[in-house]
Amino acid sequence: MRFGIFILFLFCPIGFLFAKEHSEFCSMDRLCVVYVQDKTGVDVYFQNKIAIAETDTTLSVNASFKNMKSSVKLPLVTVLKGPKRKKLFRLNVKKTNKRWVYQIKYRWILGNFSVTHDPKVIYELPFERGLKVRVYQGYKGSKSHQGDNRYSIDFGLKEGELITAAREGIVVDTEEKNSEGGFEIKYIHSANYVKILHDDGTIGQYAHLRYMGVLVKRGQRVSAGTPLGYTGSTGFSDGPHLHFEVYKPTPSLRKKTIPTLFRTESSDSEMIAEGQLHWRRDTNEPLVKIDSDVDEIQICESVQNLERLGCNVTSFAKTAPMYFYIPLLKPSRHKIQISVRKNGTSIIKLYNWETNPEWWDTYLDVQFEESSEPLEGDWTATISIDGVVQKEMSFQLTSVK
Secondary structure, eight states: OOOOOEEEEEEEOTTOOOOOEEEEEEETTTEEEEEEEETTEEEEEEEETTOOTTOEEEEEEEEEEESEEESSOSSEEEEEETTSOEEEEEEEESOTTSOEEEEEEEEEEEBOTTOOOOTTOEEEOSBOTTOOEEEEEOTTOTTTOOGGGTTEEEEOOOTTOEEEOSSOEEEEEEEOOOOOEESSGGGTTOOEEEEEEOTTSOEEEEEEEEEEEEOOOTTOEEOTTOEEEEEBOOEEOSSSBEEEEEEEEOTTSOEEEOOOEEEETTEEEEOOOTTOEEOOOOTTSOOOOOSBOGGGOEEESSHHHHHHTOOOOOEEETTSOEEEEEEBSSOSOOEEEEEEEETTSSOEEEEEEEOOTTOSEEEEEEOOOOOSSOOOEEEEEEEEETTEEEEEEEEEEESOO
């Protein structure tokens, strides 16, 4: 998260003499500038008050002034280490019998701009085992993953589902007191989140958590898979989901998001994409070799039931249409074939079609035509994708329903 510019304007009148005076001003109750002022000038300190020992904060500072001279060249980009107050420079008065004025501007962001992401790291999917989660928005997504956020991922978790750490590290910042959200710019700073510092200095951010939905504390070391909190829709969000990103600051204090590789159900190292369905897999579990979410392949009696995934019937009227629903793991140009066979007979019907690369799922409506043999009885449907059988399903056809 990048924070805005903070500006302070101060001046000293002619001949105003005083002992050393301290004043402090803070940005978002986190990054504070401290002035220690005397008759010959001012010492400028900065401090990240919420930092832990491992926290780095990239800081950009500039100043404009009259009748003063800076002890260092400005603007200055530096890194604060931990929570200790650090003197960055002094503004010395040139002529103490004349008025002197200074104005300070600063910006800051958690992280160190000089770190390098380790490209060999494989991330775990950031949600609980047993969940199957669709990627709602991937890298460079047209909805909101542009600019600084271009290498971010939105996982389609439901409200209150458990978020887990994708990589080990130390929790360096959290927020859970926000309760508002919406797809309006006014909510841009209202997200609840967890930020984790990785061993290579990059930061993993988990955003849009629900109100009071954070389970970890600053300074806590977590392993991959450690519970972090619960999904919500706080901040700039159009509905419950998890926004995940890995980033480092740039010297210009932009946020540089970084593409990462994940262990998934079908790969030990994969760059996941929008529309894909994934779930967590242990390293000792075999890779999944299918192209569909087999458990959710269904036969429905209406499109409305299909859309609600509420198909739980196995008997259909022979005169009514049936809908075969197939959720795809990875949208692509797949060749689908459904073979339906009446058990114990030679009646076989084949249905073939090809998917669009943008489809997350596909369905076919089937209506049987009368034949020389009666259609009533037990049937078996075999669903194949690209020549590989995904699932066999049994159903009945009846004269009336």
